[in-house]
């Protein structure tokens with residue numbers, strides 16, 4: 239007979255999630271199918287207009303822009319994070335916990351504080367300018383703060399520890415003899431990295447990428463603080479619909495599409511890693 | 522003249538203060554099936570890893586056909602290693618595992634395929650070529666690892682405990698299989714094992730390692746019949762040991778019994794010695810041998826092919842082990858408590874300085 243205790247153990251958590259996460263979310267999302275009232279309220283007549291508006295070139299453009307920024311941030315975070323995780327996993331075993339601790343340390347501070355720190359760094363008379371002055375450069379630095387790269391940098395910085403953790407797990411479990419076997423069969427160090435190390439740790443790379451992407455595409459704090467007032471990503475748009483434009487139905491429609499994109503990616507990633515672990519469970 | 526393929530010249534390897542291998546000199550011949558035999562921790566894996574290029578010797582040279590290969594990285598050595606853990610690529614199928622080494626040689630796709638298919642036949646894995654390593658049994662994985670190294674046609678194949686993970690019956694079959702493949706391919710094999718029986722069965726020559734040093738090197742027959750030390754005598758096969766000393770030109774045991782045996786030149790009068798006799802060289806019920814002692818049967822163990830008889834004598838505190846063939850058993854009809862006489866020749870007795 240099948241053991242039912244896992245289901246029983248999960249029941250309280252599932253009930254909690256359903257009652258306080260899933261149901262409220264569904265209630266909000268349901269608003270997408272109603273008309274906006276004249277004075278900002280909700281008129282309960284069914285419509286698909288809100289969802290249709292999401293695909294209006296103006297808003298679709300913001301979606302694409304957000305995806306571009308999130309994709310760029312995820313890519314950079316994965317490259318930097320994988321390199322860092324690789325270096326940590328290659329360090330002497332007794333030093334690894336400390337290195338990992340320091341790599342993840344910024345994660346424990348407040349998100350807002352971390353982002354404000356970047357404002358201090360990138361400001362027109364901020365730390366970077368100060369450093370340039372100290373080296374004797376007294377021209378104008380290009381505008382750093384309130385630019386698209388500043389947003390990408392902020393996102394990469396905030397989510398980098400996550401990628402390091404995601405990549406460190408499979409890298410540290412890698413059997414060194416498999417890399418040696420590759421060398422023994424005639425592969426160079428680089429070929430071994432490309433054909434053995436990366437495929438065997440792809441699960442971590444995919445997890446890191448998808449998480450940074452998903453967290454970035456819906457982010458509204460970093461674009462607001464580092465991108466300045468005029469810079470909009472989906473998160474800012476949703477924020478505005480609910481809090482300033484008072485158009486809850488359109489905000490709900492935007493959220494619905496955003497959540498669909500996130501869920502799609504996470505599902506894809508889960509399937510991909512299940513497939514990968516199916517062939518990588520043994521050493 | 523037999524050509525030497527590989528020469529180890531004064532090889533040593535230290536890890537900090539741990540001396541894993543010290544002053545090792547060995548010549549390995551073309552097409553030889555060579556076994557490195559030693560207890561766990563004796564330095565066998567370290568030697569193989571130096572040959573494959575994963576460790577740099579602290580001292581000495583490794584000459585492959587006269588050329589020092591120590592400076593070459595692993596991927597530039599015409600040597601392949603079959604890892605003790607097999608180290609198969611888990612994300613590749615059996616075929617892809619076999620093809621990997623050939624792709625590194627930049628062979629054409631057609632050539633890679635034909636050589637992989639040929640090797641799949643040889644290691645009998647054609648029907649499993651699309652499986653991944655975790656869908657295979659231990660014996661099948663072992664054959665993938667062997668095939669992956671062999672398909673490269675190296676001049677020298679190194680095998681680290683290749684049969685260690687297999688059960689006893691499969692191990693016996695694979696011992697024969699390895700020997701067949703080795704002679705068919707004409708590749709020199711160096712096999713590491715801690716199993717003396719396996720070394721005796723498979724190897725043309727055996728080197729016994731102890732604490733990172735070479736104890737003895739020779740054919741299985743030489744090593745079995747003429748062990749160079751008490752350690753080697755004890756390590757290989759079964760052996761009865763008696764302690765004795767040389768007194769007035771004669772060899773006597775602790776209880777004063779004279780033993781007829783060839784005494785090696787380095788044994789001086791007054792020296793204490795270990796006297797060793799193989800169980801199968803001892804006879805029960807014969808009368809005209811140079812060494813004869815009385816004793817009592819304390820236990821018998823029937824092993825099918827032969828019978829082990831434990832006989833308590835005055836020569837040693839431990840009962841002596843006598844091995845009788847099935848025919849001898851039929852005529853003797855021994856039971857526990859029987860009084861017997863054990864005999865053996867001087868020529869079958871080995872003496873080591875203690």
Ligand SMILES: Nc1ncnc2c1ncn2[C@@H]1O[C@H](COP(=O)(O)OP(=O)(O)O)[C@@H](O)[C@H]1O
Pocket residue numbers: 536539540541559560561562563564565566567568
């Ligand atoms: N990387 C290493 N660092 C320190 N000591 C090692 C290392 N590799 C092996 N040794 C030591 O060298 C000795 C020989 O080991 P090894 O060659 O693995 O023996 P075997 O294969 O015969 O069991 C052992 O004492 C082992 O602890």
Ligand SMILES: [Mg+2]
Pocket residue numbers: 565566605
């Ligand atoms: Mg070993």
